Amino acid sequence: MISHEDSERLNQAVEQLPDKYRVPLVLAYYNDASYDEIATSLSTSRNHVGVLLLRARQKLREELE
Amino acid sequence: MSHLTALQCLMLADSALSSAEVAPLQLHLETCPTCADRLQAVTNERQVIQAVLTDDAGVTIPEKLPAFKKPVGLRNLAMANLATGLVLWLAQFMWKTLFGELIVNAFTRLTAIYIPDTYDLVVSTLLYFFNEGTTMIDNYFEIIAAGLLVISLAGLAVFLGRSRMMFVSCLLLAITMVTTDEASALDVRHDQDMLTIAAGETVSDSLFVAGETVVIDGIIEGDLLAFAQRVIINGEVRGNVLTAAESISIFGQVNGTVASAGRTVELGDAIVDGDFWAAARKITIDRGSRVTGNATMASESINIAGSVGRDGYTFAETVEISGSIAADLEAFARQVSLIGEARIGGNLRLRTEHEREDSLQQSPAALVGGVIEFVDMPEELRDENRYTTPEFYFGQLIRLAGAFIVGLALLWLLPRLRYVELEGGTEGFKNAGIGLVALVSTPIILLLVAITLVGLPIAAIGLFTWILAIYLAKVLLASVIGNMIIDSPDRGPALPLLAGLVVIVVATNIPGIGGILNFLLTVIGFGLIYQVVDREYR
Structure with missing residues (x-):
């Protein structure tokens, strides 16, 4: 799991994420957009937004390992 | 209900589920501390990410949002197929470029069937x-x-x-x-036209020969490997003979085993001290010829006028025997004829799909020492449309059920595999290419391992792993295809897996193109395995 101690590295890792993962992550956790709003913005489904966020988090964890 | 999936956990923590979707999950959470802990961890993680993103003023979103369209139906599968097809085509193109007319010529010949x-x-x-x-x-x-x-x-x-x-x-x-360029124990000779080992000549090593016509009148002390249009052995080979030719004639003596494939294979006044293996349109063991070991032959027409020292195995339309077989004869044939004073020392087991009385003709003087037994042709050798038999559909159901169980076990053991998706674009090409290389090169490497270095046990383990990977590749692909077809956040892995497996089983059984689809799907599946391994490794 990601912890506060990693905040600086986490920030770098977020910036390095591919747009595919970074954009939904930022929309969800920075802009507080709902899954449905993100799905509409990205022309995709709510569940796919979930999968993208899941992957984004996995990648962040891998980067911080 | 079973434990929450990673996706359910995330969507619950992010308040992205409807109340109807949340209710059963809440019920489960009340009784499952494991899932409750996981949910808490995911929620904490969210807070950490939010804190970091909020603190940082430099968080950027592209002005123009990239296209994120979820694959519509099987679009990605089609794209992956296209990518795989292109990779195959590129590989073929490179091969043609490397070997020029040789390969063009080869494909022309192969397509002539x-x-x-x-x-x-x-x-x-x-x-x-x-x-x-x-x-x-x-x-x-x-x-x-x-x-x-x-x-x-x-x-x-x-x-x-x-x-x-x-x-x-x-x-x-x-x-x-x-x-180190060690002295080779293999004598290699080749000639565009005719290559002869003269009567007085002795080759002390094994001999590898290729040419239009190869004639062995002398003595080969090792093995003989001969590839030509016509191979004639009049002399003596003290090792084994391995040969592929349009026409193969052996009139001399071979102390080891003969393995030959050609249009015609003839033992004319020959002595083979080992076993005799032959595949050809016509195989003849003439009177005066002797095979000391077993004789295994696959052909349209087999004629045995000489003698076979042990068992005979024949796969043919017609088998004519006027000579002798010392032990048993097992014949897969439309018709077996025992002519003149033919002798079979042991049992004659005839496997045929035709009427029994028409399948065996026996002259009054012919003798079978043991019993004559008629056995029905095995199912897979019968000449009938497999799609019309209930066994086919039953078999496919069993295959589907087996793959389903294996798939569920795989997804249970490695839950991350549930969220694997087919990559498009450059990644798709890369994965297809790597899948193809892995599929094709593995058996070659295993062969080299078997004959050069570590030996057979490692190669056998590798072969088993390779076959397992071919199977699992399609199971994994089935899960991915299923996820494309069935899209629901609270789904378990079972329904998508089943849907994907049905698609694959149907696709690979389409008459005519089923085999090609099977190959393409296997390549894509290998690419997926690489994708997963690569991601895990990183």
Whole structure:
């Protein structure tokens, strides 16, 4: 799991994420957009937004390992 | 209900589920501390990410949002197929560029579907390698062998915990062993036209020969490997004979086993002290010829006028026996004729799909020492439309059920696999290419391992792993396809897996193109395995 101690590295890792993962992550956790709003913005489904966020988090964890 | 999936956990933590979707999950959470802990961890993680993003003013979103369209139906599968097809085409194109007319010629011949012509192909390929490519192939194999040796020794050194000096010594030894041009125990000869080992000549090593016509009048003390349009052996081969030719005639003596494939294979007044293996349109063992071991033959027409010292196995339309078989004869044939004073010392087991009384003709003087037994042809050898039999559908159901159980086990053991998706674009091409290379190169590497370095046990384990990977590749692909078809956040893995498996089983059984689809799907599946392994490794 990601912890506060990693905040600086986490920030770098977020910036390095591919747009595919970074954009939904930022929309969800920075802009507080709902899954449905993100799905509409990205022309995709709510569940796919979930999968993208899941992957984004996995990648962040891998980067911080 | 079962534990929450990672996706359910995330969507619940992010308040992205409807109340109807949340209710059953809440019920489960009340009774499952494991899932409750996981949910708490995911929620905490969200807070950490939010804190970091909020603190940082430099968070950017592109002005123009990239297209994120979720694959519509099986679009990605189609794209992956296209990518795989293109990779195959590129590989073929490169191969053609490398070997020019030889391969063009080869494909023309292969598409003629005239099996004996493939012997021409084998001959011209071998001649090409001898004339043009021997050095290149030698170097290539040396590099592979050196690579394998170095890898093996490195692994051994690490495993044994030896010192660096020891490892370096092993490495140097490996390189020296591979690059030293040792005297070959194989005598290689080739000729565009006729190649003869004259009557007085003795070849003390094994002999590898290729040419239009190969005639062996002398003595070969080792094995004989002959590839030509016509192979004639009048002399003596003290080892084994391995030959592929349009026409193969053996009039001399072979002390070992004969394995031959051609349009016609003839033993004329020949002595074969080992076993005799032959596949040809017509196989003849003439009167005066003797096979001391077993004789296994596949052909349209087999004529045995000589003698076979042990068992006979024949796969043919018609089998005519006027000579003798000392032990049993097992015949897969439309018709077996025992002519004149034919002798079969043991049992005659005849496997046929035709009427029994028409299948065996026996002259009054012919003798079968044991019993004559008629056995129905095995199901897979019967000449009938498999789609019309209930067994086919039952078999496919069993196959589906087996793959389903394996798939569920796989997804249970490795839950991350549920969220694997087919990549498009460059990644798709890369994965398809790597999948193809892995699928094709593995058996070649295993063969090299088997004959060069570590030996058969490692190769056998590798072969088993390769076959398992072919199976699992399609199971994994089925899960991915299923996820494309069925899209629901609270789904378990079972329904998508089943849907994907149905698609794959149907696709691979389409008459005509099922085989090609099977290959393409396997390549894509191999690419997916690479994708997963690569992601995990990183």
